[in-house]
Amino acid sequence: MELRQIRSFVVLADELHFSRAALRLHIVQPALSKQIKALESELGFSLLSRHQRGVELTAAGRVFRDQVEVMLRRLDRAVDLARATATGRAGALDVGFVRAAMWSVLPSALRDFRLATENIEVRLHELSSATQLQHVRDGLIDAGLVRLPVHDDSLDFEVIYSEPLLVALASNHPLAGEPRIDLAKLANETFLLLPRRGEPGFYDRCVAQCYEFGFGPTTVEESRGFAAILGMVGIGMGVTLLPSSTGSVGWPNVAVRPLSRASIMLDLALVRRHEPVSPALDRFASALHRAADRLVVRAN
Template sequence: MAYAKVFPGSAGPLDLRHLRHFVVLAETLHFHRAAERLHLAQPSLSRSIRTLEQDLGTLLFLRNQREVRLTSAGAALLPEARLLLAQAARTQRLMQDIGRGDAGLLRIGFISSTAITLLPFLLRGFRAAHPRVRLELQEMSSAAQTRALLAGQMDVALIRDMEAGPDIRQHSLLRERLLLLVPTGHALVEQAPVSFSRLVDADIVLLRREVAPGSYDRIWANCLAHGLQPRILMELADSNAVLSMVAAGLAVSFLFSSFAQAARPGVTFLPLQDEMADSEVSLAWQEQVAQQSPALRSFIRLAQSAFPLLD
């Protein structure tokens, strides 16, 4: 019985094509039938198997004119080869899915007010179209989100009242008005819409300026315009804390109209009589990142379609 020689050492890296040919031959143990399954000429299959044996430095098959059998090395290789080919197929599908925006990771930053209706709306639409994309969400101030975008730590951001700079693209989503928050049953409820001049004796809690600089500056500007030196009880970093302070009857405050859609017992939202510029919420991203991320491009298209450019 004439067997192929043993190959000392490895001649090169493994080739997945040779592994596929090996698996089919190992399953059929017949060169002609294996070549037919692979749509190869039989000499080409023989060369492929010899190359794999050279690469591995060992015989994989014992063959003569009557039979083809796996060697012990071939038998050991067969389950490993199947695993490698399955993993390669999964990797190929994953890369194709990522290329279509159907898989991968999307890192989204947001401000607290958008978590009430805007962000859930966008996430529902995106998840319906791309259920396999993994989402990472982080609540941050608008300024912190801008820094994270520039540092490559975030893919897309929902920011308020910011010109993020020349390296950041923005799309305006919506405009909101500031509303006055008072404890339920407060005397100002009967005076709505409320003028700033009515707040002369009121204790006020505000979001810190670094959290919401646009609204903070608007409130101060309107107070000063009405000759009012506001009695700031405290400045807080979280909108929930603001709501809790108002609900406890300790102070009045200001939040954007989106918060009125998340009712809080003990808090009443009132319109303001005095005109203040609207607050603008925008989607922000780096164009060079979007060019490399189909998932991000899809998220941007969804937002732009749902919220056409504001006038």
């Protein structure tokens, strides 16, 4: 049974006239008659009752028409969705992210992406950078927003947004009133940082920033999340370094200040597999870049 035969039958069932149906199908009448006879032969029953004035559907023909019309609509919908997915206009994306991305590029990018591609669902997964790399490799997520530097030759990394480090200290700390902090003055403080095993790039950037101010930090890896770390900072348990996007959030009893001579930038990158190419993911990456550009304009 050929799809062409079924489509020809549906047109004929609509017209109930071989000549008019053949004209709509852009074929000659004998060819249409041959298709319908072949279809009836394969089905084993008559679809049409032929007479001098034209044709009528048999009872079986009416049932068959109703069912195949539903099938053809679903088939056409499937083709449309598949074509839209192939061109990045429909489907679903599973995207991992570090929390700082939600305080920087991610909300704006999601709004843009949703307006431009309303048929694509984005499913978000808050994960550490290390976990995201493994999930992307294993195909559990399509892409992730991770902190660089991380290295994996099997994956592609695309820098989306760069931001400076800020220092956070208790609001009653002696240095909290200074507009900019000389990090060297905090050399004897305890630094509360995210665990290196989950965020190696971020951890190493923080340590490198301290070394640029002439000291190696005394670090305590207390928590996997900034909310808990900044809660501890607020009660005087230590100080921390954090991305500027995270510092823009109001944290109780915490003063967030720029560094006096910061030179290290934090890179947020989109990570994905080399193949297959995903038009939807390309569109999402473009939305992320536009969101990052807007942040840079506002910062300047």
